Amino acid sequence: MNRWLALWGVPDLAEKSTIEWSRRMTSSLGRSHPQTRLVRVAAYLKQADPALVEEVLCHEMAHVAAYAIHGGRIRRPHGPEWRQLMQTAGYPPKVRMAVPPGLAPPKRKRTRRAYLHLCLLCKMTRLAGRAMRRWRCARCRRNGFDGKLRIAKLGS
Ligand SMILES: [Zn+2]
Numbered sequence: 319m320n321r322w323l324a325l326w327g328v329p330d331l332a333e334k335s336t337i338e339w340s341r342r343m344t345s346s347l348g349r350s351h352p353q354t355r356l357v358r359v360a361a362y363l364k365q366a367d368p369a370l371v372e373e374v375l376c377h378e379m380a381h382v383a384a385y386a387i388h389g390g391r392i393r394r395p396h397g398p399e400w401r402q403l404m405q406t407a408g409y410p411p412k413v414r415m416a417v418p419p420g421l422a423p424p425k426r427k428r429t430r431r432a433y434l435h436l437c438l439l440c441k442m443t444r445l446a447g448r449a450m451r452r453w454r455c456a457r458c459r460r461n462g463f464d465g466k467l468r469i470a471k472l473g474s
Pocket residue numbers: 377378381395396413
């Protein structure tokens with residue numbers, strides 16, 4: 319990072335900025351708030367190639383640097399000021415960076431399927447997020463049984 323900060327003529331920008339990992343970030347790799355000099359990098363990138371983390375950092379720090387250098391004159395976040403900084407650092411100015419394959423971001427919200435519905439007769443099981451007391455075993459119903467299911471809550 320210091321290499322391109324020096325190239326940009328803002329060698330002390332890292333010290334003046336807050337750079338942190340974000341666990342909440344799931345759909346993007348990084349984010350920056352140039353006015354407050356805050357940069358967040360998705361925490362799941364800790365498992366990624368360090369070169370990718372470096373590029374994400376460069377992308378976001380270029381936003382911070384562009385603002386530090388040009389201030390409110392910047393018309394578009396990925397405009398010429400930002401692109402020039404990326405090129406100076408030796409990166410192609412990619413606006414959107416792809417999440418590398420095999421490095422899936424964490425699911426935003428995992429549907430909790432905590433209730434197991436078991437047919438004692440045929441051992442059919444189904445999971446659901448809540449206890450579905452009206453569910454019946456269709457197969458056993460077809461065979462003339464009441465198809466009642468036993469509901470068990472799975473571990474917390
Ligand atoms: Zn950007």
